Amino acid sequence: MVVAIDGPAGVGKSTIAECAAQKTKFLYVNSGSFYRLITLSVLKSGRNPESKKDIIETARECHFEMREKNLYLNGKQVKDNIHTDAIDKWVSPHSFIPRVRDIVNRDLKKISEQHDIIVEGRDMCTVVFPGAEIKIFLDADLKTRSFRRFQQGVSNLSIEEIMMSLEERDKLDRNKPVGRLEKSPTALYIDTSDLTINQVCEKVVAEIFKRL
Numbered sequence: 001m002v003v004a005i006d007g008p009a010g011v012g013k014s015t016i017a018e019c020a021a022q023k024t025k026f027l028y029v030n031s032g033s034f035y036r037l038i039t040l041s042v043l044k045s046g047r048n049p050e051s052k053k054d055i056i057e058t059a060r061e062c063h064f065e066m067r068e069k070n071l072y073l074n075g076k077q078v079k080d081n082i083h084t085d086a087i088d089k090w091v092s093p094h095s096f097i098p099r100v101r102d103i104v105n106r107d108l109k110k111i112s113e114q115h116d117i118i119v120e121g122r123d124m125c126t127v128v129f130p131g132a133e134i135k136i137f138l139d140a141d142l143k144t145r146s147f148r149r150f151q152q153g154v155s156n157l158s159i160e161e162i163m164m165s166l167e168e169r170d171k172l173d174r175n176k177p178v179g180r181l182e183k184s185p186t187a188l189y190i191d192t193s194d195l196t197i198n199q200v201c202e203k204v205v206a207e208i209f210k211r212l
């Protein structure tokens, strides 16, 4: 079974997907990490991160699989830190390239044929898994999402700065030529602004048990 979760940056997709996966024993798949690993591979290979040709060439050499709960790239378990400043800087433009998206989506689909998965990412319900048994669009207002990011304590920015950067990302994500952020008309919409992580997680888990 495929449970696809999408929604804007900072809404808590990873937290919710991970929590629901733990409770249902489904496999948690974070599609953003695939894009991050392609960017890391470009940087490690010494290729030019500004060259579309170099990025596509690198992406073509990347084969992703899940074994147990772990992500493997070209047969090796991924242990690298994929949340570095350099990756943060390049991953967004790299993820804009349609050929790169095709490669990531091909491997996500393969993984979904082998496991029951909860997969999260901006275009999971609309583009990659439009036929998923369960589709969920998580949302929250900008202020709430900025506060959640701020509370994570991973950013040195002020709440106001986080708010501006999330607003900017929303704009970019909603206007991507391929894989843009939008709610699928058939996805369940959950406004998480006034809900705790547990309350949202329970809603997702309840949907899954309803279908099992």
Ligand code: DC
Pocket (backbone or CB within 6 Å): 031, 032, 033, 035, 036, 091, 092, 093, 095, 096, 120, 121, 122, 123, 124, 179
């Ligand atoms: O969720 P994240 O920050 O780890 O995602 C990394 C980058 O990949 C980010 O720029 C958004 C992009 N991404 C995407 O375009 N489509 C997805 N399904 C997941 C992530």
